[in-house]
Amino acid sequence: MAGNANSGRSALPATVHMLRGNPSKKNLADLQSEIREPSVPVAAPPKPAFIQGEASEEWDRVVAALLELGWVTTLDQAALATYCEAYGRWMKLEREVARLNDESADGLGGELQTFPNGTRQEHPVRSAAKSAAKAVNQAGALFGFSPVARRAMKALSAHPQGELLPNGPRDAADAYFS
Numbered sequence: 667m668a669g670n671a672n673s674g675r676s677a678l679p680a681t682v683h684m685l686r687g688n689p690s691k692k693n694l695a696d697l698q699s700e701i702r703e704p705s706v707p708v709a710a711p712p713k714p715a716f717i718q719g720e721a722s723e724e725w726d727r728v729v730a731a732l733l734e735l736g737w738v739t740t741l742d743q744a745a746l747a748t749y750c751e752a753y754g755r756w757m758k759l760e761r762e763v764a765r766l767n768d769e770s771a772d773g774l775g776g777e778l779q780t781f782p783n784g785t786r787q788e789h790p791v792r793s794a795a796k797s798a799a800k801a802v803n804q805a806g807a808l809f810g811f812s813p814v815a816r817r818a819m820k821a822l823s824a825h826p827q828g829e830l831l832p833n834g835p836r837d838a839a840d841a842y843f844s
Contacts, residue, residue, distance in 0.1 A: 708736045711743035721754030732809060742809075749805035756798035762791050 680700035710729050717725050725746065732738035738746070766776030766789065779789045807815040 706739045706741060708733065708738065709740050710738065711740045711746060714743065714747050717747060717750055719754055720757050721750040724753045725750045728809070728811075735810075737809060745805065745808050749802065749809070749811075752798055752801035752805055756795060756802050759791060759795035759798050763789070763795055766791065 680697040684697055684701065710733055713722065713725050713729075728746065728750070729738060732742075763776035767773050769775055776789055777792050778786045780786050803812065806812065810816040
């Protein structure tokens with residue numbers, strides 16, 4: 667049998683071809699246009715109604731930054747909502763840990779729980795805060811919110827850095843070398 671559309675390796679993104687030095691010798695202009703023009707249009711997803719408080723503020727902050735980089739589409743609504751809700755939960759829990767620390771005599775009321783027999787263990791609120799922080803980091807990595815995650819992503823900024831003369835000389839050079 668000859669196979670079907672699911673046979674073989676899936677195609678690599680154009681950015682990967684370029685990073686590897688284009689070993690497959692694909693048309694360079696096609697690869698560059700694929701990188702410049704994403705297959706899904708860049709647009710802000712609608713904010714879900716359940717996103718409120720600090721999660722809503724984080725949504726607004728993050729969506730604006732992602733739009734400028736060209737890293738968000740309407741398809742990213744669920745992933746963004748997950749990140750923002752985890753962020754709001756994490757902030758709420760960290761505030762509760764700080765409050766418990768302030769109210770305790772040793773300043774560790776939110777960090778450690780002391781039992782009547784003197785033994786100590788991590789406070790459940792601290793455990794929940796750590797879990798929420800982990801969820802924030804995992805969801806944020808999908809959008810490049812850490813240095814390691816950003817390393818694998820390429821910003822399609824509307825304002826390229828390093829261009830002294832924006833269009834004229836670059837267009838002339840592209841026409842000459844094409």
